[in-house]
Amino acid sequence: MNMADDLRRAVAETQERLRAGGADVKWVRPEGMHVTLKFLGEVDEARLPEIEGAVRAAVTDIAPFRLRLEGVGGFPSAIAPRVVWAGVVEGAQELAELARRIETALEPLGFERERREFSGHVTLGRARTPRGRDGLVAIMREAREQPFGEMEVRRVELMRSDLRPTGPIYTSQREFELSGSQTGQGEG
Numbered sequence: 001m002n003m004a005d006d007l008r009r010a011v012a013e014t015q016e017r018l019r020a021g022g023a024d025v026k027w028v029r030p031e032g033m034h035v036t037l038k039f040l041g042e043v044d045e046a047r048l049p050e051i052e053g054a055v056r057a058a059v060t061d062i063a064p065f066r067l068r069l070e071g072v073g074g075f076p077s078a079i080a081p082r083v084v085w086a087g088v089v090e091g092a093q094e095l096a097e098l099a100r101r102i103e104t105a106l107e108p109l110g111f112e113r114e115r116r117e118f119s120g121h122v123t124l125g126r127a128r129t130p131r132g133r134d135g136l137v138a139i140m141r142e143a144r145e146q147p148f149g150e151m152e153v154r155r156v157e158l159m160r161s162d163l164r165p166t167g168p169i170y171t172s173q174r175e176f177e178l179s180g181s182q183t184g185q186g187e188g
Contacts, residue, residue, distance in 0.1 A: 021138070070145065078144070
């Protein structure tokens with residue numbers, strides 16, 4: 001799921017502060033920032049129609065919802081991050097439900113279920129080595145409640161990732177509109 005431009009800019013500004021800490025991190029280019037609901041790995045293009053059908057069926061009755069990003073953290077922990085992320089604070093349940101439905105729909109097609117529980121986030125960077133970690137952790141601590149903004153989630157996308165030395169290039173293969181009823185969803 002791609003991010004709105006203003007949200008992407010806000011996250012990129014904080015990413016620059018994190019980068020200034022000098023840690024050995026491979027930073028995600030701002031244009032590549034997104035929320036991953038399910039990583040499929042390498043897929044034969046001949047399988048796209050069945051994947052598209054499964055994803056379409058999984059998201060068909062989900063209503064658009066508001067997503068708000070706030071705070072910086074790390075996996076597996078904020079004091080020893082291998083992945084630096086911006087967190088989802090509003091819309092997390094809806095994202096988790098989307099991920100669960102997509103996971104369930106793709107499992108019969110041979111895509112293995114994730115072993116870890118889904119945690120909605122935007123990856124900002126991946127640590128290559130522990131070098132410079134202390135400076136990074138200090139800046140992460142300052143940004144742990146940093147508000148980034150919000151956006152309306154109206155669609156999910158099936159993305160292709162082409163790995164390049166400069167980082168992955170993402171290309172949307174298909175978009176799936178969220179068209180379910182807003183009843184009971186509150187504002188949005």
